[in-house]
Structures are given as C-alpha cells and as structure tokens.
Amino acid sequence: MSSARAKPALPTSLWWIRRDLRLTDNPALQAALRHGAVVPVFILDPAASGSRYHARAQRRQAFLYASLRSLDAELRARGSRLVVRTGRPAEVLAQLAAETQANGLFAEEDHSPYARRRDAAVQGVLPLTLTGGLTVHHPANVQKAAGGPYTVFTPFSKAWHALRRPTPADLEPAPARLPAVSPALASEPLPAGEAPADFPAGEAEARRRLERFLAGPIHAYAEGRNQLAEAGTSSLSPYFRFGLLSARTAAVAALEAAGRAPQPANGAGTWLTELIWREFYIAVLYHFPHVLQTAFNPNLRAIAWRTAPEDFAAWQAGRTGYPVVDAAMRQLAQTGWMHNRARMIAASFLVKDLLIDWRLGEQWFMEQLVDGDPAANNGGWQWTAGTGTDAAPYFRIFNPVLQSQKFDPAGRYLRRFVPELAAVPDEYLHAPWKMPPLIQHQVGCVIGRDYPTPIVDRAAVKARTLAAYKAGA
DNA sequence: TGAAATGTTGGGGCG
DNA sequence: ACGCCCCAACATTTC
Numbered sequence: 398m399s400s401a402r403a404k405p406a407l408p409t410s411l412w413w414i415r416r417d418l419r420l421t422d423n424p425a426l427q428a429a430l431r432h433g434a435v436v437p438v439f440i441l442d443p444a445a446s447g448s449r450y451h452a453r454a455q456r457r458q459a460f461l462y463a464s465l466r467s468l469d470a471e472l473r474a475r476g477s478r479l480v481v482r483t484g485r486p487a488e489v490l491a492q493l494a495a496e497t498q499a500n501g502l503f504a505e506e507d508h509s510p511y512a513r514r515r516d517a518a519v520q521g522v523l524p525l526t527l528t529g530g531l532t533v534h535h536p537a538n539v540q541k542a543a544g545g546p547y548t549v550f551t552p553f554s555k556a557w558h559a560l561r562r563p564t565p566a567d568l569e570p571a572p573a574r575l576p577a578v579s580p581a582l583a584s585e586p587l588p589a590g591e592a593p594a595d596f597p598a599g600e601a602e603a604r605r606r607l608e609r610f611l612a613g614p615i616h617a618y619a620e621g622r623n624q625l626a627e628a629g630t631s632s633l634s635p636y637f638r639f640g641l642l643s644a645r646t647a648a649v650a651a652l653e654a655a656g657r658a659p660q661p662a663n664g665a666g667t668w669l670t671e672l673i674w675r676e677f678y679i680a681v682l683y684h685f686p687h688v689l690q691t692a693f694n695p696n697l698r699a700i701a702w703r704t705a706p707e708d709f710a711a712w713q714a715g716r717t718g719y720p721v722v723d724a725a726m727r728q729l730a731q732t733g734w735m736h737n738r739a740r741m742i743a744a745s746f747l748v749k750d751l752l753i754d755w756r757l758g759e760q761w762f763m764e765q766l767v768d769g770d771p772a773a774n775n776g777g778w779q780w781t782a783g784t785g786t787d788a789a790p791y792f793r794i795f796n797p798v799l800q801s802q803k804f805d806p807a808g809r810y811l812r813r814f815v816p817e818l819a820a821v822p823d824e825y826l827h828a829p830w831k832m833p834p835l836i837q838h839q840v841g842c843v844i845g846r847d848y849p850t851p852i853v854d855r856a857a858v859k860a861r862t863l864a865a866y867k868a869g870a
Numbered sequence: 871t872g873a874a875a876t877g878t879t880g881g882g883g884c885g
Numbered sequence: 886a887c888g889c890c891c892c893a894a895c896a897t898t899t900c
Contacts, residue, residue: 738871745872789871791900793872794900795872795873799873800872859900
C-alpha cells in the first residue's frame with residue numbers, strides 16, 4: 398500500500414545568495430519557495446576576487462560577513478539557516494545539489510562581468526534560474542525604441558519612467574516561516590569581522606535607515622544631499638550594494654513620497670533620479686563591460702597620464718594641502734564611505750589637477766568603499782574623467798576652494814576630518830595657505846609644518862590638463 | 871552634477 | 886538734470 402511507503406520528499410531547491418542578503422522583496426527567494434523546500438546557500442568564492450582590488454577591500458568584506466551573520470539569524474528565527482561553503486561555485490553547487498537532492502537552483506541576476514562568467518559556468522553544470530531584483534528594471538528592458546542601449550542618462554531616465562511603475566503591492570513581504578534545512582547538511586563558519594562602525598550590518602538596519610530618511614531628509618534632499626557636513630543623504634549605499642534593501646522597495650518609497658509633495662522637482666523625485674542613475678550605470682556595464690578596462694569614449698583612450706606616485710600617495714592619504722580634498726580622502730579612509738559630492742571633488746582633483754589615470758582612483762575607491770560597486774564606481778569615475786557615457790566635459794574642473802565654500806560653508810566637514818585645521822579662522826579655512834604667517838603661528842597651524850603646502854598650483858595645472866586631453870583625443 | 875574671463879545692465883553717489 | 890564712475894548682479898562665452 399502506498400500509505401506504508403515514505404512520503405515523497407518535497408521538491409527542494411538551492412537559493413544561491415550573492416548580493417541579495419534580504420528576506421523582504423526577494424524574487425529569487427520567492428521563486429525558490431514556489432518550487433518547494435529551500436536551502437539558502439552562500440559560497441565563499443576565492444575567485445570572486447575576479448578583480449584585483451577584491452582581496453584588499455577588507456571593510457566591504459567585513460560588512461558582507463556581518464550581514465551574512467545577520468541573515469543567518471533571520472533565517473533561524475524562521476526555522477531555516479544559512480549554509481556556507483567555500484570553493485568554485487559550479488563545483489560547490491553541484492556537490493550541494495547532490496547532498497540535498499535539490500532539483501532547482503535560484504539566484505538574483507547580477508550583471509557584472511565577473512558574475513556573468515561565473516553564472517555561465519554554473520549553467521553548464523546545473524539549471525540555474527536567474528531572477529530580477531538587483532534593479533527595478535532589467536537593463537535589457539530599458540532600450541531605445543529602435544533597439545540598442547542608451548548611452549545618455551536623460552533618455553534612459555525617460556524610458557525608465559515610461560515602463561510600469563512599481564507599486565506597494567509588488568513588494569513581497571518576508572516569509573514568516575521557512576522550510577527547515579537538514580541538520581546533517583554541513584556548513585562552514587563565516588570569516589570573522591565586524592561591520593564598520595558607521596554601517597551596522599543587516600536588513601533591519603537598512604529598513605531603519607530608509608524609514609529615518611523618509612521621515613525627513615528626503616524632502617530636503619534636492620539641496621541637502623550636497624551639504625558635506627549634513628546627514629542629507631540616505632546613507633543606504635552599502636545596503637543597496639549587498640541587497641539588504643531592494644531597489645524596488647526604495648523606488649516605491651520614493652514614488653509615494655514624491656506623489657504626496659506638490660512640486661515636480663521635489664526631494665523625493667531627486668532621490669528617485671539617483672536610483673535611476675544607479676540603474677543607468679548597471680545597464681552601461683551590462684551593455685559595455687569593457688568600461689572596466691578602458692574609457693567608454695574611444696576618443697579619450699590615449700591621454701598621457703602622469704606617473705606620479707608621490708602625488709598619488711598624498712591624495713590617498715589626504716595630504717594634498719587642499720582641505721576639502723583631504724577631508725574627503727580621510728573620510729573614506731576612516732569610515733569606508735565618502736559623501737557623493739566629496740567623491741566628485743576628490744575624483745576631479747586626482748584626474749584633472751594631478752592628471753593621474755582615473756583607473757588608479759577607481760581602484761583605490763574599490764578597495765576602500767563599503768559600498769564599492771563596480772558599475773556605480775566606474776560610472777562615477779568615467780563621468781568625472783570625461784571619458785564615459787554622458788560624461789562631464791573634459792574642461793570641467795572643480796575648484797576645491799569654491800566647492801567647499803559652497804557645500805561646507807561653516808567648515809564643519811573640514812574640521813571634522815582635518816583636525817589640524819580646527820583652529821583656523823573661517824575666512825582662511827577653505828584655502829589655509831593664504832593665512833598670514835602670524836595667524837598661522839597664533840592658531841598653531843603652520844602651513845608646511847602642521848598642514849601640507851598645496852602639492853600643486855591649480856592655476857598652473859589647468860593648462861596642462863586641457864592640453865593633455867586635447868592631445869589624447 | 872563648473873569655473874573664470876568677459877560683456878551687459880542698472881542703481882547710486884557725486885560733481 | 887545730467888554725465889560720469891563705480892560696482893554689484895546677471896548673462897555670455899570660453900576652456
């Protein structure tokens with residue numbers, strides 16, 4: 398009699414977690430659950446380094462591991478747990494599929510070149526089902542009417558808006574319970590490491606930050622986002638980087654907030670535009686993966702960058718003698734994050750004032766940033782260098798003194814990250830080399846002794862940069 | 871999601 | 886009343 402036989406096991410699948418460390422609004426998890434029992438898997442991939450900076454991005458790795466521990470706790474609270482394994486994904490997943498009798502494999506699609514190679518290798522071994530979730534709209538769905546990808550932001554943005562807008566009903570709540578994972582299934586411990594102090598790990602923290610942002614700063618975002626010393630940004634970038642918050646959740650929140658406010662150019666609308674910039678650069682990398690190696694603009698691949706290790710080291714260490722550049726670079730080194738306006742200022746200084754290859758700056762940012770994402774980081778650097786899609790023109794050179802006067806008028810950002818300038822009077826703070834020697838001694842900040850002399854004369858280097866771009870074009 | 875140089879305009883002080 | 890100068894504010898151009 399059939400009743401005497403063992404009940405056939407529920408079909409089982411692997412939920413392969415890569416950069417979607419969340420239970421809320423997770424299409425890959427939902428697809429796995431529709432299939433049957435689910436084994437959540439994270440693979441420590443020694444080759445995930447695909448990139449030269451990966452191994453040195455220790456703060457981002459620590460944030461990832463801490464967030465995985467948090468995810469494991471959330472899974473356990475729902476009757477499941479995280480299974481961690483080390484190795485090449487194709488081999489690890491094949492082994493796990495054999496151990497668990499899984500006949501399904503689900504993951505959120507990642508469009509970076511490394512991820513695509515990795516997933517192609519897995520697909521040669523197992524039927525891998527990729528779902529959306531990294532972006533609101535898949536890069537292949539935001540195309541010109543005549544076909545082909547956009548390379549300018551504004552039309553991309555229009556096409557994005559013309560697609561179906563996500564609504565609250567689209568957001569998949571976190572499952573209250575999850576199928577158990579057999580206690581016999583082995584899991585490795587996660588590497589140690591605490592999340593950076595300014596960025597506590599986990600999905601719940603991402604949610605709290607979103608709520609805090611929606612409760613106030615989002616409405617003043619159009620201006621507030623530019624103030625270096627203010628908490629005017631969402632500070633969600635590391636959470637988007639690892640999918641602790643879905644882009645769709647953020648877009649729904651932005652659309653709701655924008656709808657309530659009367660003006661079209663409101664803070665929420667501006668923030669939504671930033672989310673679309675994120676999707677734009679993800680799409681650019683999807684369609685033009687070579688941007689990680691060279692300039693998007695083929696006419697700007699022959700610029701004679703300077704080889705200037707000492708200048709580069711001064712930039713990295715925040716010792717250029719330009720306070721806002723130094724504050725930015727020290728904020729990065731100390732906290733693993735940099736204000737977006739500061740990223741533009743610091744990047745412009747490296748590329749346009751020091752005439753150092755933007756790829757060196759890109760690599761340094763990837764090593765340091767908790768939120769370091771190849772698409773956004775490359776997009777930002779190519780924009781600044783003027784080599785990218787929809788880029789800043791080559792002659793646009795930020796003046797660090799004007800930028801800091803405009804976006805840190807009280808000097809709070811400068812004094813926080815460059816403490817040796819703390820006693821410098823406001824009037825000289827943004828350009829301390831103009832301080833009369835007597836005042837330098839009075840306030841205990843002698844230029845060249847307590848704070849660096851500017852490593853370049855901006856007025857003089859401008860012509861050099863314009864010439865280099867013209868010759869390299 | 872510049873900056874700086876140059877040009878234009880218009881108000882106010884002043885003889 | 887008028888011309889002249891100064892200069893701030895704004896616009897235009899160039900890199």
